[in-house]
Amino acid sequence: MADDTLDRLEATIRARKDAAAMKSYTASLFFQGRSRIAQKLGEEAIETVIAATSGDDASIVPEAADLIFHLLVLLADADLGLDDVRRELERREGQSGHDEKAGRPLSFRPE
Numbered sequence: 001m002a003d004d005t006l007d008r009l010e011a012t013i014r015a016r017k018d019a020a021a022m023k024s025y026t027a028s029l030f031f032q033g034r035s036r037i038a039q040k041l042g043e044e045a046i047e048t049v050i051a052a053t054s055g056d057d058a059s060i061v062p063e064a065a066d067l068i069f070h071l072l073v074l075l076a077d078a079d080l081g082l083d084d085v086r087r088e089l090e091r092r093e094g095q096s097g098h099d100e101k102a103g104r105p106l107s108f109r110p111e
């Protein structure tokens with residue numbers, strides 16, 4: 001744990017769950033609750049989409065950082081984290097993303 005930027009950010013976000021909301025944006029998000037966190041995640045996703053289609057590829061990076069930050073807040077609010085996502089991605093590793101039989105992209109969701 002805490003061996004790269006994302007792990008350190010996740011640790012900071014988790015620590016903010018118990019912090020006073022006044023001085024911390026992250027703590028204020030936890031205080032406002034799941035709906036507000038999900039709303040912010042949606043806004044950042046839309047801002048990333050806008051950046052992706054704006055013709056200015058450099059603007060994608062700061063929007064992607066905002067998006068990932070808010071995704072980590074959502075995961076932490078649900079007592080989940082990067083390790084849970086890593087496990088899910090590892091489960092998918094080596095599988096084709098295409099369903100030959102159905103002739104369409106595969107759903108990786110467990111049955």
Ligand SMILES: N=c1c2ncn([C@@H]3O[C@H](COP(=O)(O)OP(=O)(O)OP(=O)(O)O)[C@@H](O)[C@H]3O)c2ncn1[C@@H]1O[C@H](COP(=O)(O)O)[C@@H](O)[C@H]1O
Pocket residue numbers: 009012016023024025026027043065066069
């Ligand atoms: N990585 C981030 C990070 N990325 C984005 N943001 C905040 O996410 C918000 C993005 O929302 P918007 O772009 O909509 O800006 P806004 O209009 O100010 O937001 P709202 O008023 O709509 O809530 C901004 O307030 C950014 O400051 C972040 N806030 C914090 N972090 C990290 O979290 C750590 C802890 O931060 P605090 O919780 O503030 O101590 C920081 O040291 C950083 O490492």
